[in-house]
Amino acid sequence: MIELKKIGIVKSTRKEIRDDNWDSEKSYIEIDSDQFDSTSLEGVSDFSHVEVIFYMDKVKVEKIITKSRYPRNNKDWPKVGIFAQRTKNRPNKIGVCICRVLKVEGCKLFLEGLDAIDETPVLDIKPWVKEFSPRGIQKQPLWISELMKNYWRTSE
Amino acid sequence: MIELKKIGIVKSTRKEIRDDNWDSEKSYIEIDSDQFDSTSLEGVSDFSHVEVIFYMDKVKVEKIITKSRYPRNNKDWPKVGIFAQRTKNRPNKIGVCICRVLKVEGCKLFLEGLDAIDETPVLDIKPWVKEFSPRGIQKQPLWISELMKNYWRTSE
Numbered sequence: 001m002i003e004l005k006k007i008g009i010v011k012s013t014r015k016e017i018r019d020d021n022w023d024s025e026k027s028y029i030e031i032d033s034d035q036f037d038s039t040s041l042e043g044v045s046d047f048s049h050v051e052v053i054f055y056m057d058k059v060k061v062e063k064i065i066t067k068s069r070y071p072r073n074n075k076d077w078p079k080v081g082i083f084a085q086r087t088k089n090r091p092n093k094i095g096v097c098i099c100r101v102l103k104v105e106g107c108k109l110f111l112e113g114l115d116a117i118d119e120t121p122v123l124d125i126k127p128w129v130k131e132f133s134p135r136g137i138q139k140q141p142l143w144i145s146e147l148m149k150n151y152w153r154t155s156e
Numbered sequence: 157m158i159e160l161k162k163i164g165i166v167k168s169t170r171k172e173i174r175d176d177n178w179d180s181e182k183s184y185i186e187i188d189s190d191q192f193d194s195t196s197l198e199g200v201s202d203f204s205h206v207e208v209i210f211y212m213d214k215v216k217v218e219k220i221i222t223k224s225r226y227p228r229n230n231k232d233w234p235k236v237g238i239f240a241q242r243t244k245n246r247p248n249k250i251g252v253c254i255c256r257v258l259k260v261e262g263c264k265l266f267l268e269g270l271d272a273i274d275e276t277p278v279l280d281i282k283p284w285v286k287e288f289s290p291r292g293i294q295k296q297p298l299w300i301s302e303l304m305k306n307y308w309r310t311s312e
Binding site for chain 2: 001002003004005006007031035036037039040041042043044046047048049050051053055057066067068078079080081082083084085086090091092094096097098100109113121123124125126127128129130131132133134135136137138139140141144145148151152
């Protein structure tokens with residue numbers, strides 16, 4: 001077993017688990033003042049984006065997929081393995097999201113485009129660096145582009 | 157405390173901890189056959205890239221930074237907080253890397269551009285989806301572009 005400790009917590013206007021419309025929400029991360037202080041966030045706002053790694057603790061163990069399934073249980077799409085999907089119902093319940101940095105205030109990091117609900121424990125925050133972008137030609141299957149259609153969209 | 161279990165292990169030609177020249181290495185991930193089987197990787201090769209989340213277990217606890225420091229201890233660069241750096245010496249020792257998918261063979265996923273050393277425990281594998289790219293204008297400070305100069309470079 002690997003033991004981790006949250007480095008902070010998400011504060012978000014999104015209170016319950018839902019798949020889409022993440023750009024409707026406002027959020028910030030409050031880092032844990034027992035382990036860190038405002039110097040831990042120094043220089044973060046020189047980056048336009050950060051990568052947030054979080055632990056989706058509200059996911060129920062019995063919902064976790066380990067083999068394959070239809071994404072969002074939609075049979076119009078191909079049945080694929082858990083590692084070809086980004087569903088929250090996954091082993092270790094880890095989420096990763098690249099978000100825009102709005103501002104830093106003390107131990108609070110205000111973000112745009114974080115797809116984590118209120119009170120989600122945060123495992124790490126890394127600056128986004130363009131040299132870590134996917135290199136070479138990118139491709140993805142049609143089904144996931146369809147699945148993502150309303151993911152960020154603000155209106156319901 | 158948050159308890160996680162590795163989903164697989166990195167096999168890499170990079171045996172010891174080193175910062176740069178990652179494109180010199182070859183690697184694959186072997187997923188744990190007690191929890192998963194080859195169906196767990198079904199559909200992964202329809203994506204050009206995956207995002208690998210791993211646990212840098214060789215990092216020594218006493219080296220972990222929680223406040224701020226000069227990146228790579230280089231005083232030509234500004235002293236910045238841990239969350240404005242991607243150093244391995246960080247709380248929770250989590251690494252994230254977007255890699256090119258070469259092929260899947262049973263429970264083995266062959267990759268290009270994975271910056272994790274041999275025997276590193278893997279926490280998750282997610283398909284890379286362009287809708288999760290950083291949105292809007294990107295910026296990063298000059299020091300990190302300098303730091304990244306030889307990161308992928310094959311020659312020493």
